[in-house]
Amino acid sequence: MSATIALRAEHIVKYFDQPERFQVLKDISFEAHKGEFLSLVGKSGSGKSTLLYVLSTMDTGYEGTLSINGETLTGKTQNELAAFRNAHIGFVFQFHYLLPEFSVLHNVMLPGLKLKRKPRAEVEADALELLSSLDLRDQAVKLASKLSGGQQQRVAIARAMINNPSIIMGDEPTGNLDSRNSEIVFDIFRKLTSERGQTIITVTHDDDFAHRSDRVIELSDGHLVRH
Numbered sequence: 609m610s611a612t613i614a615l616r617a618e619h620i621v622k623y624f625d626q627p628e629r630f631q632v633l634k635d636i637s638f639e640a641h642k643g644e645f646l647s648l649v650g651k652s653g654s655g656k657s658t659l660l661y662v663l664s665t666m667d668t669g670y671e672g673t674l675s676i677n678g679e680t681l682t683g684k685t686q687n688e689l690a691a692f693r694n695a696h697i698g699f700v701f702q703f704h705y706l707l708p709e710f711s712v713l714h715n716v717m718l719p720g721l722k723l724k725r726k727p728r729a730e731v732e733a734d735a736l737e738l739l740s741s742l743d744l745r746d747q748a749v750k751l752a753s754k755l756s757g758g759q760q761q762r763v764a765i766a767r768a769m770i771n772n773p774s775i776i777m778g779d780e781p782t783g784n785l786d787s788r789n790s791e792i793v794f795d796i797f798r799k800l801t802s803e804r805g806q807t808i809i810t811v812t813h814d815d816d817f818a819h820r821s822d823r824v825i826e827l828s829d830g831h832l833v834r835h
């Protein structure tokens with residue numbers, strides 16, 4: 609596999625069995641390159657979230673093959689996948705899922721402490737650096753619940769980045785933000801791809817956001833219609 613390919617999906621097919629069996633993903637194949645900023649768009653119900661769950665390794669009930677950074681993930685155990693995700697994939701959701709009763713700093717440090725790749729002091733230094741780069745250094749000791757929605761989403765991005773993942777996946781990361789904060793999140797993603805070579809794959813309903821990214825992948829009724 610070429611060194612520049614961050615993610616490869618080959619012939620992904622998925623069925624849901626309830627209320628009756630239907631094919632939700634229909635032979636999806638594409639590659640995402642290192643440092644590429646991809647938007648996944650499509651009408652409601654077209655299969656975007658389902659595909660993102662497959663790509664993020666959280667859903668293993670599919671046919672086809674998924675590889676990230678040259679490593680084939682299809683067929684691995686849940687424990688292996690959980691370890692892989694913590695080390696290689698960062699997640700940013702529409703709702704940030706920060707722990708409200710913990711400080712901003714602690715929220716950002718948590719995935720780093722869980723990975724145990726670095727001593728605590730180093731994880732803390734990394735977290736503070738990330739917070740500074742996202743203009744949140746002054747908020748570090750505040751409780752996460754005390755921040756504005758836009759600030760909380762930036763904290764969620766810092767948390768997604770603490771283990772320096774090669775891929776960041778977003779499920780409508782700007783869905784809950786006003787246009788100014790959406791713009792800030794877009795600019796952060798753009799900077800991550802250009803300065804750190806990270807790959808971004810994000811589901812979005814925001815046309816402006818999608819068209820300013822590097823490439824738009826569109827799903828229609830479970831098919832990839834544009835990429």
Ligand SMILES: Nc1ncnc2c1ncn2[C@@H]1O[C@H](COP(=O)(O)OP(=O)(O)OP(=O)(O)O)[C@@H](O)[C@H]1O
Binds near residue numbers: 655
């Ligand atoms: N767990 C499930 N069991 C059965 N059907 C499901 C399940 N999850 C999703 N679906 C169905 O699969 C289809 C695709 O859903 P999915 O959530 O991937 O769409 P989406 O494009 O992300 O939609 P939206 O933009 O509204 O979030 C829809 O018809 C949905 O009803």
